[in-house]
Amino acid sequence: MNTTSFPQNAWYAAAWDHEIKHEISKRTLCNKELVLYRRTDGDVVALEDACWHRLLPLSMGKLNGDNLVCGYHGLEFDGNGRCVYMPSQETVNPSACVRSFPAVERHRLVWVWPGNPALADPDLIPDFHWNDDPAWAGEGGTFYSLKCNYQLVIDNLMDLTHETYVHAGSIGHEAITRVPFEVGHTDREVTITRWMKDIDAPPFWARQLGREGLVDRWHIIHFQAPSTVAGDVGVAVAGTGAPEGDRSQGVSGFFLAAITPETESSCHYFWNFVRDHHLDDQRWTTELHLAHVNDGNGVYEQDVDVLEAQQKAIERHARTPFYNLNIDAAALWARRLIERMVDAEREEQPAVEEKPVRLVSRS
Amino acid sequence: MNTTSFPQNAWYAAAWDHEIKHEISKRTLCNKELVLYRRTDGDVVALEDACWHRLLPLSMGKLNGDNLVCGYHGLEFDGNGRCVYMPSQETVNPSACVRSFPAVERHRLVWVWPGNPALADPDLIPDFHWNDDPAWAGEGGTFYSLKCNYQLVIDNLMDLTHETYVHAGSIGHEAITRVPFEVGHTDREVTITRWMKDIDAPPFWARQLGREGLVDRWHIIHFQAPSTVAGDVGVAVAGTGAPEGDRSQGVSGFFLAAITPETESSCHYFWNFVRDHHLDDQRWTTELHLAHVNDGNGVYEQDVDVLEAQQKAIERHARTPFYNLNIDAAALWARRLIERMVDAEREEQPAVEEKPVRLVSRS
């Protein structure tokens, strides 16, 4: 029975593509410990990081060609998790295997499906094309093992009111708390749209626009269940038609967030921020990266401080309900869509009580 | 239901008065996390340290005049805990508030009442007048988050036999273990009296008395439930009438201890030691402070080593009963008075099972 806050039947970002080489790496995703490596043909292998025999992490072993050899007794597994060698035995137990997980590279990320492999349709991978679209440029990063439930990050991104308080001085602006917003949703997506017209551009955007003065600013944030957010954000010179679709007098960015549950109380947060201007200028790439992550002073690091404190507070107040404000509308819809996915899995999977098995039976 | 070892309806020392300024501070008291600050009119505010909205500690926010602003979404609370601002809303939910706790300054300490505010009668604040009585001088300190249940500190102070073993060389004297003692009690107080006549003064007291030779020494220790101890201690030249009330040939001190539960297994120990001699001589103040706390060599630091080790032992031996000696009579009465307070609260407060509330309901 799924008693977690995240569905199992979904694609989750497990790593950046450049992280996975023809060598052993490991990562925990949805409470599952994985060993990851790239085969010589370039495909990514994701196996359960525990030997079939005595549970030693296979990540302590070594590669033998495209196979993985356990560091304790030498059992060898192929990229599908099937055991192909056992020491001191002529035959290999045909049921001996470790679990293998579907893994697909797309848009610079490696996506892994922790649930039922038969349902792992690559068409369900979230659209993160901005990550490798030549019309956009940027360089993101990752917060590994961020100490909060992944939904707190989604809450954070689906209501940018907090910019005014958490990010005053860079992207914050009190207009965010004043203007109306619209929330829409489908079965898998939620969108919140906020237009702030005729406002002073906050420093982050004034710098990109290259001029002072009044702007029309937009936040158009798309959530795709269960754990990705793509935010269309930017400013244009006020009154030049951006709300109606003409962004020619403006600059745009997308923030791309893949938030992968590690455990119930931690997650990996793969982020990027891409821009549509100065595409070939590495100085802009560096400057915008540092706006987000910069030795504790970046806006995402400010969020991390809040998110981790919030997680601790939730754990201490286990029985306290949250109360909601109007601004939580989009976050609540995101939670509702996730909850539907989790509930659907709960109903499909009857509760099977796994029994602990003693290592030897009575003789 | 009160399942803790401490009553909620009591005044507990939360801080020294000089610790609380017109800025945010925080402290945990009786398992409750508090944010503390002084208003511009000088009064002390004690609020629950968790925003009504999403539980972020309010101590991560900032003051706006006498109000407290949450650092995540900007909700603003007045000194009574009432929410007076919500972002993106014209009206404020009238039920939105955080819990406010009665707080009173007296005798150099800030006392907080974690229980039912309607019962918070300032007349119940323990008498610690020696802390700011010009007839007495001294400078104490605090052990924050001392890693033991607060009752272990009370046990320690209500039987000074341990001085012989824990504090040999300063205040210890084997006479303590020999002479008889008397224990009296009321519904709220316990007193243990021990007179050691015609003994050599231990070094700590010989130094204060300013002479060698035989003394009559006294320990008259008052406990007031649930968590304060005031000890009248001193020596006089032997045979000059101190037991009968004439202390003119002696020196007196009071140790003042307010032991505030932080959690079941930790406490804050606010202590002072005041003297009735050399009132204006800072060197004596410093010397007597250092006798108690001095880089690990003070007598209170010796106690802390024992108390924290005892707490760990109790946790490891959860089911082992304590056995009692004659010397435990006063400590046992103190425990009994506390237990009556806790039991009375347990009976008054019917067990209400708080249910965890999901953040969103099923749509």
Place this chain on the structure above:
Amino acid sequence: MNTTSFPQNAWYAAAWDHEIKHEISKRTLCNKELVLYRRTDGDVVALEDACWHRLLPLSMGKLNGDNLVCGYHGLEFDGNGRCVYMPSQETVNPSACVRSFPAVERHRLVWVWPGNPALADPDLIPDFHWNDDPAWAGEGGTFYSLKCNYQLVIDNLMDLTHETYVHAGSIGHEAITRVPFEVGHTDREVTITRWMKDIDAPPFWARQLGREGLVDRWHIIHFQAPSTVAGDVGVAVAGTGAPEGDRSQGVSGFFLAAITPETESSCHYFWNFVRDHHLDDQRWTTELHLAHVNDGNGVYEQDVDVLEAQQKAIERHARTPFYNLNIDAAALWARRLIERMVDAEREEQPAVEEKPVRLVSRS
């Protein structure tokens, strides 16, 4: 009821003889915290490390002759655990005592019996005579608080197939995984025998034999329940009759392992490796010691890395069964013998629910 993985009625190595002096030391063994010291007559005392009165560890006290004095209130206990002094009392409660454990020195180790003292027959102490037999020389060591269940160490020693993978380059040899082996057992012992004939000597043995070339190598490993292993290992020039009993053209060693449960998830591993050659040459003693423990590069340290990782994996996969290979035959018999001992104790000892006792009763 015994719910642990180890029997209580057994001799366990608690310390090397040279570790116990006429001063206080402490160690946890089978979940029992002990204070250990040597009396002036040379006998070793093993007492429960918690004062009868208020549970302070007696190891924080001091010796008074052959008695142990508590560091809090001065209660004094003799070497049998009987309280012989209480402060401020003329009479000592005759039931006041701390538990005393049978302790015997043999073969350079101090063995303690944590179970029923009436069953503590010294004849049951495992035969470790090689430790102080002048026909053998070597110097071992201890891994204190090794972070794994003690049975994992036994598993490790009862199947040396892992040498090929964990100790490649020193004692590993792929022949180990190829040759057949025999397993025998009695009610208390398991033996696994493996002969590897006509193989290249691995470096560790070639160096001891003093020549290159083909050898006959043997592993004859004896387990004695519940927690000791003595391994007869060595090589002889191939074809000179070692399998038939003539080791005159070879060198022999014994590894001696006493693995004492500290808790369910940790153990103390007392080890030695002794040789039958170059008995008086300290350089050989040092060299063979360093082969086993050498700043992280010794073969036993390689085992420790695996064992601790395996323990963590088992804890994370609490409900995952182990699967077995042919090579596990001896380890499984060892586990079966241990399990019989534990089960026998479980049946003998009816479950007694110890109740927590409040420090004071209601008045």
